[in-house]
Amino acid sequence: MAEKRKLFEEVQSDTRPEIATGGIDSARRGGRRAIRYWLMLLFALVVVMIAVGGLTRLTDSGLSITEWRPLTGALPPMNAAEWQAEFDKYRQIPEFQLQNAWMELDDFKVIYWWEWGHRQLGRVIGLVWAAGFVTFLAVGAIPTGWTGRLVWIGLLGGIQGAIGWWMVSSGLEGTMLDVASYRLATHLGLAFVILGFIAWYVLLLGRPERDLMQSRRIRDAKLFSLGTGWMHFAFLQILLGALVAGIDAGRSYTDWPTMGGQWLPPDPLMLEPAWRNVLENPGLVQFMHRITGYLLLLFSIMVLIRSRRAANRVTSGAFLVAFVALCGQVVLGVYTVITAAQLHVALTHQLLAVATFVLILRARFHAGYPVPQSVRGSR
Template sequence: MSEKRKLFVEVQTDQRPQIATGAIDRAKRGARGAIRVWLMLLFALVVVMIAVGGLTRLTDSGLSITEWKPLTGAMPPMNAADWQAEFDKYQQIPEFKVQNAWMTLEDFKSIYWWEWGHRQLGRVIGLVWALGFFGFLALRKIPTGWTGRLLLIGGLGGLQGAIGWWMVSSGLTGTMLDVASYRLATHLGLAFVILGFIAWYILMLGREERDLMQARRSKDAKLFSLGTGWMHFAFLQILIGALVAGIDAGRSYTDWPTMGGQFLPPDPMMLEPAWRNFLENPGLVQFIHRMTGYLLLGFSIMIFVKSRKAANRVTSGAFMVAFIALCGQVVLGIYTVISAAQMHVALTHQILAVATFVLILRARFHAAYPVPQSVRG
């Protein structure tokens, strides 16, 4: 006589694949929380790096170290002979011969430490990235699909180091007294690109993958498109601001809303060939920065008005916060001009640019992945 089938045994057998599936899902999830904390640390370090870079520029310290030694350069001069050797190298470049011939060794040390600190911070960022990435990789804790994204951050960081030297090398020969402004803009621009990727990844890791997939179905395509344009427009203004900083154009005209008592600055095309004026003419470069700022403000007002009609209140609120930050940046930009770009004011202007850019990117994220809300909104 055959044994009767037991219902409870069959149910227990059917449940086993579900347990295995759950284990697979957890493996795919990886250490999302820990990776997010690691990215937050990288984000904070990059923000500090941008601030230190701004101070390095404002103190005219960027050319104090005339060699690029990624490994051995981590050690500063340790004795009087080492300091004199570094000072001797600096005395060979145009900046010292034409502009800073009055400097003593003690004066040189003050600018050397700014540049050394800037480069040292870059090494720290690289080390933090490497320890985190290869640590998570070895432990197999990187979520599915995230290895390439995290590797991209490291690759861009390495490229940033090379571009930093490319920038510095432009002021070591010829007649340049500072680094080339367009190379400075490239260097700062890439820093914002790196910061943008890190911020976007932090936002994504703050929510589960399944939540993002569901939220994507409610994507506000129009606001997302406008947010993308807004982000790129703000990025363009940041690049132009770097051109202003590169040639100290912020101190060329300190009246507002006019420039030298008129709409256009005097002699806007005084350099030959003509294209040089758009990169090296302080009056014209500041004028372009001002006009782009006005256009960006107008574009921002239009986006703000449209965002108020968004069905999702969190998305609408994110756009409002970004708009408020941008308005504050416009006001601070005007004050930076009339204060002749005092160091603390100019640095605050740069830091607020970071905050504004990230808040615009956050608003764009919320348009792409709206936070679920009740029917009543």
């Protein structure tokens, strides 16, 4: 006689059906981690690129290479004749004729190596992107929906190279002693855009797709919107900082909080036509950078107050960390002014701008994708 089955026996059984999983799906799940590490490497390289670019600008080295040769330019001069040929090209541009006519070949080599290193690092970043993307694509490790995102990063990198030459070419003719400030701002701005996309993708890949979908349902829409505005406000201040660097406006007035003993810079509209003052008048450009910094700090205080009411502790903490970084950047900005933008101070100011921007972006991410927490951990 057959034994009677107990109630709920099937539910309590330890036997579970086996689910077949394909090799490609498994590779794609593992690919998220590998792609994240690859993007983190690209992130680090872009940060180094921004630092080297800042040093190239601060040492007035950006115009030392007067040609754009994406492939053959990877090799530096290999003998005395080639070095002399490069120096002769540099001697034809306004920067040498009007400012650096005192330079000898050995002096030229110093600024040449800075610019060559800057361009070479750009090539390295391109190769790291291409090698990683082709490898992940070949083994089928790119998660669904991520191919376009990774291509986008590579496309932006290619555009950045072209904009770099567009920037350099502005200082090779006429009476320009440096590159055009608005082109420098465009070049640096795109670097931060690339960095922002990479950082956002790293954050997304750090959480399983299932968790991200669940977190979106409990997003703090108001705080996410404020985080978006905060990020764009900080980006505007970064662009103004690039304008300051482009015309050495940080060294024009070294007193604070006044400028030349006044609350408004002397001769704010001394250039004709008037619109040129916004880009080329050192006093007005530094004044714009200062005022925008004050307004950004006030907006940041408002964002911080709103973030303290967030139900999620991780989200609230992320906004606090970003706010502290921004306050440090404001203090360092003042110190940069009163020290006449000394090289090491100005470079630190630029790198802290990178950290602040990324931390604001991270806070925005946590507002949009809150980390799950227990009821006991909520406020």
